[in-house]
Amino acid sequence: MEPADEALCERVARRDEEAFNLLVSRYQERAYRLAWSILRNAEDARDVSQEAFIRLYEMAGSFRGRSKFSTWFYRILVNLCLDHKRKHKWWQLWVRDDDDDRSETILDRQPAPVSDPVDKLSREETLKALGSAVDRLAPRQRAAVLLRVQEDMATYEIARVLKCSEATVRVHLHRALATLKKTVEKR
Amino acid sequence: MARHPDSELVPYLRGELSPAERERVARHLEECPDCKQDTEVLRELLDNNVARAIGEAPAVNWARYRAELREKLDRRRVRVVWWRRPMPLALSASLAGVLLLVAVWGTHQVSKNGELIGPDEVVMGQELGLLQDLRTVERLDLLEDLEVLRNLDGLATEQQG
Numbered sequence: 001m002e003p004a005d006e007a008l009c010e011r012v013a014r015r016d017e018e019a020f021n022l023l024v025s026r027y028q029e030r031a032y033r034l035a036w037s038i039l040r041n042a043e044d045a046r047d048v049s050q051e052a053f054i055r056l057y058e059m060a061g062s063f064r065g066r067s068k069f070s071t072w073f074y075r076i077l078v079n080l081c082l083d084h085k086r087k088h089k090w091w092q093l094w095v096r097d098d099d100d101d102r103s104e105t106i107l108d109r110q111p112a113p114v115s116d117p118v119d120k121l122s123r124e125e126t127l128k129a130l131g132s133a134v135d136r137l138a139p140r141q142r143a144a145v146l147l148r149v150q151e152d153m154a155t156y157e158i159a160r161v162l163k164c165s166e167a168t169v170r171v172h173l174h175r176a177l178a179t180l181k182k183t184v185e186k187r
Numbered sequence: 188m189a190r191h192p193d194s195e196l197v198p199y200l201r202g203e204l205s206p207a208e209r210e211r212v213a214r215h216l217e218e219c220p221d222c223k224q225d226t227e228v229l230r231e232l233l234d235n236n237v238a239r240a241i242g243e244a245p246a247v248n249w250a251r252y253r254a255e256l257r258e259k260l261d262r263r264r265v266r267v268v269w270w271r272r273p274m275p276l277a278l279s280a281s282l283a284g285v286l287l288l289v290a291v292w293g294t295h296q297v298s299k300n301g302e303l304i305g306p307d308e309v310v311m312g313q314e315l316g317l318l319q320d321l322r323t324v325e326r327l328d329l330l331e332d333l334e335v336l337r338n339l340d341g342l343a344t345e346q347q348g
Contacts, residue, residue: 024256028249036244045244050256054263130240148229149238154193155225170221173228180237 005069012060024053027070030151031077037146038081040135048084052077067160074151075161078143085139133183137176140164144172191219196226200233 003019005026011019031052036045055076063072134142140162147153147161159166192212198204199212216223 021253024253028252032247032252033244037241042245042247046247046252046255050252050259053256054260057260058263127236127240130236131242134237134241145232145237146241149197149232150241152194152197154191154196156191156193170225170228173225173232177228177231181231 006063006065009056009060009063009069009072012057013063020053020057023056027053027073031073034074034077034146034151035081037150038078038139038143039084044084044088048080049077052080055080068157071153071157071160074147074153074157075163078147078161079163082139082143129183130180133180137179141172141176141179144169145176148173191215191222193222193225196222196229197233200226200230 003022005023008019008023012023028049031049032045035049035052036042039045039048052073056073059076063069134145137145143162144158147158148155153161155166155169158169162169162172164172192199192215195204195208195212199209202209204212216226
C-alpha cells in the first residue's frame with residue numbers, strides 16, 4: 001500500500017530523502033500546473049513550484065496534520081505565486097513582449113474539433129476571450145477559481161489555502177464568475 | 188445536517204459520482220443553500236469551459252525538473268549551513284575579538300599622549316583655521332607682554348622711511 005502524504009511529510013521532517021522524492025513525484029505536475037495557471041509563464045511556474053518543494057523540505061516539521069497535506073502544500077505554493085506576482089507586477093509591464101506563454105494564443109493551446117467552421121470560430125473566439133478574462137482576474141479570484149475547477153478543492157480547503165473565510169472564497173468565486181459571464185455575454 | 192459535500196460538487200456536476208452518491212449530494216443540495224449556491228457557481232464555471240480557457244501548461248521534462256530541484260536544494264543547504272560550521276564560527280569570533288582589541292588599544296594610546304583635542308575645538312578649528320596656528324597665537328601673547336608687538340608698527344615705519 002502506498003504511504004499517505006501526511007506520513008511522507010513526517011518522514012521528510014526527519015530528513016528522509018526517499019520520502020521527499022516520493023512527494024515531489026506525486027505533486028510535481030499539479031504544483032507546476034497550478035503555478036502556471038496563476039503566473040502564466042512556464043519558467044516562473046517551474047521556479048516557483050520548485051521553491052515550494054524546497055519550502056516543503058525546510059518546513060515539513062511545522063506540518064501538524066490539522067489539515068490535509070495537499071491543503072498545507074497548496075497554501076505554500078499559492079502564497080509563493082501571489083508573492084511572485086506582486087513583486088513582478090511592475091516588471092511585467094516592461095517585459096510583456098518577452099513573456100513566452102502570452103505569445104502563444106489560447107487557440108494554439110486549444111484545438112477544438114468542431115465540424116461547423118463558423119460555429120468553431122465563434123466558440124474559439126469565446127474561449128479566447130474567456131482565457132483573457134481569466135488572466136485579468138484578481139490573483140486571489142483566479143487562485144480560487146483554479147483551485148476549485150482544476151484541483152477540485154472544497155470551499156473550506158480553498159479558504160485554508162488563501163487564509164480567508166469560506167464566505168470570502170464564495171465572494172471570490174462569485175466575483176470571478178460575474179466577470180467571466182460578462183465576457184461571454186459580450187460576444 | 189450531514190457534512191457539506193464540497194469536494195464532491197465538481198464530480199457531481201461532471202456526472203462522475205455513483206448513483207447512490209449522486210442521490211446523497213442532490214438531497215444535501217435541496218437542504219443546504221450554501222452548497223446550492225456553490226453548485227450554481229461551479230456549474231457556470233464548468234459550462235463556460237473555464238478549465239479549457241485556462242489551458243494546458245507547456246510541457247516539462249520531469250527528470251530535468253527534479254534534477255534542478257535537487258541542485259537548488261543542495262545549494263540552499265550549503266548556504267544555510269556554512270556559517271554554522273565550527274571553523275567559520277571560530278574564525279568570525281576570533282576576528283571580532285581582534286577588532287575589539289585593536290579598538291580598545293588604539294583608544295588607550297591616544298589618551299596616553301595627553302594631546303587630545305575636544306570635539307568643540309575641532310569644529311571651531313575647522314571653521315576658523317586657527318587651531319593649527321595655536322602655538323603661534325600663544326607666543327604672540329608673550330610678545331605683547333614684552334611690548335614687542337606695540338613697537339612693530341614703529342619698526343615698519345622706520346624701514347619705509
